Amino acid sequence: xxxxxxxxxxxxxxxxxxxxxxxxxxxxxxxxxxxxxxxxxxxxxxxxxxxxxxxxxxxxxxxxxxxxxxxxxxxxxxxxxxxxxxxxxxxxxxxxxxxxxxxxxxxx
Amino acid sequence: xxxxxxxxxxxxxxxxxxxxxxxxxxxxxxxxxxxxxxxxxxxxxxxxxxxxxxxxxxxxxxxxxxxxxxxxxxxxxxxxxxxxxxxxxxxxxxxxxxxxxxxxxxxxxxxxxxxxxxxxxx
Numbered sequence: 001x002x003x004x005x006x007x008x009x010x011x012x013x014x015x016x017x018x019x020x021x022x023x024x025x026x027x028x029x030x031x032x033x034x035x036x037x038x039x040x041x042x043x044x045x046x047x048x049x050x051x052x053x054x055x056x057x058x059x060x061x062x063x064x065x066x067x068x069x070x071x072x073x074x075x076x077x078x079x080x081x082x083x084x085x086x087x088x089x090x091x092x093x094x095x096x097x098x099x100x101x102x103x104x105x106x107x108x
Numbered sequence: 109x110x111x112x113x114x115x116x117x118x119x120x121x122x123x124x125x126x127x128x129x130x131x132x133x134x135x136x137x138x139x140x141x142x143x144x145x146x147x148x149x150x151x152x153x154x155x156x157x158x159x160x161x162x163x164x165x166x167x168x169x170x171x172x173x174x175x176x177x178x179x180x181x182x183x184x185x186x187x188x189x190x191x192x193x194x195x196x197x198x199x200x201x202x203x204x205x206x207x208x209x210x211x212x213x214x215x216x217x218x219x220x221x222x223x224x225x226x227x228x229x230x
Contacts, residue, residue, distance in 0.1 A: 001171070034216065036155075043204070043220045044155065050214055087155055091215035095143050095168040095208070097157040 002027050004088055006100035012108045019075040021103045023088035028068050032092040035064055035073045038102075039084045047086075048073065075105075083107055110135045110142075112205045114224035120199075121230055126192040128224055130205030137186045138163045143208040144188045146179060147217070148201040156201075160208065161188055195228045202226075 003026040013019050023033065031051040036044040046055045048064040051071055061076045075082055088100040116128035130144070137144060145160030145168075159169035161179045169177055178191040192199060203226055207219035 032215075036217075038155075043222060044217075045220075046216055046218045049216050055216075055218070089155075089217075094210065094215035095145070095160040095162075096170070097147075097160075097215075097217070099155045099157065102154045 002029065002090055002092060002098050004090055004098050004100035006086075006088055006103050008103060009101065010104040010106070012106045013078050014108045015078055015080060017078045019078050019082075019105060021073045021086055021088075021105075023066075023071045023073070023100050025069045025071075025090060025092075027092075029090045029092035031067050032090055032094070033064075033066070033071050034089045034091065035062075036087045036089060037082075037084045038087065039081075044087065078105070078107070080107055110207050110219045112207055112219055112221035114203060114205045114221045116224055116226070118225055118227060120195055120226060120228050122196055122228055123194055126190070126195050126199060126203075126226055126228070128190045128203055128205075128226070130188050130190075130221060132186045132188070132207065137181055137188065138183050141209055141211075143210060143215075144181065145206050145208065145217075146190045147204045147206050149204070149223075150198075150201040158190065158192075158203075197228050200226065200228045 005024045033051045035048040038044040052064045085102045085104045111133045143160045146158040159179045176193045202223040205221040208217045
């Protein structure tokens with residue numbers, strides 16, 4: 001089974017800061033990786049798929065990179081509306097899915 | 109625009125079977141471009157994939173649930189269902205119905221219901 005490990009589990013940053021979240025897969029998953037944003041009390045929302053492709057309507061301050069086992073989600077300039085928990089997910093064995101543990105992003 | 113709506117009891121007794129239904133609107137569950145499934149989230153915790161079904165009836169389950177779970181589709185009613193047997197308090201969670209668009213290089217869970225909170229308690 002593939003395990004997805006995210007770090008950090010939480011972070012606090014100032015508005016305008018560059019924020020980076022990492023996700024590591026226990027096995028090679030090519031670029032079969034997505035990132036989801038879950039704002040407090042809301043339904044998860046797809047941000048990025050194929051490791052770096054922005055879903056339609058997602059602000060350009062979000063970007064993803066990586067391939068193989070190591071991936072990153074970057075918010076280039078943190079905004080108050082970005083307060084959320086972010087999850088990586090691999091669909092390397094689709095339809096089976098595996099999520100990372102999540103990274104909670106707060107404003108300092 | 110696809111919309112998914114979960115329904116079912118909010119309280120289930122320990123050792124009994126959790127049953128939820130998801131009604132799909134704005135599109136057909138017979139779509140060959142979608143898989144349908146369930147993802148859960150215990151209070152304050154992360155997301156966990158339970159399983160998925162294709163309109164043909166083919167099912168795929170998380171090995172952690174495989175012996176307890178049944179997911180099925182009712183194409184005439186545009187619904188899918190989840191049955192999870194022998195529940196314990198650890199199964200208390202928000203259960204999401206999810207529609208996934210797929211292709212040769214992508215598999216995107218881009219349609220989510222609002223979630224159905226199920227509490228397991230006597």
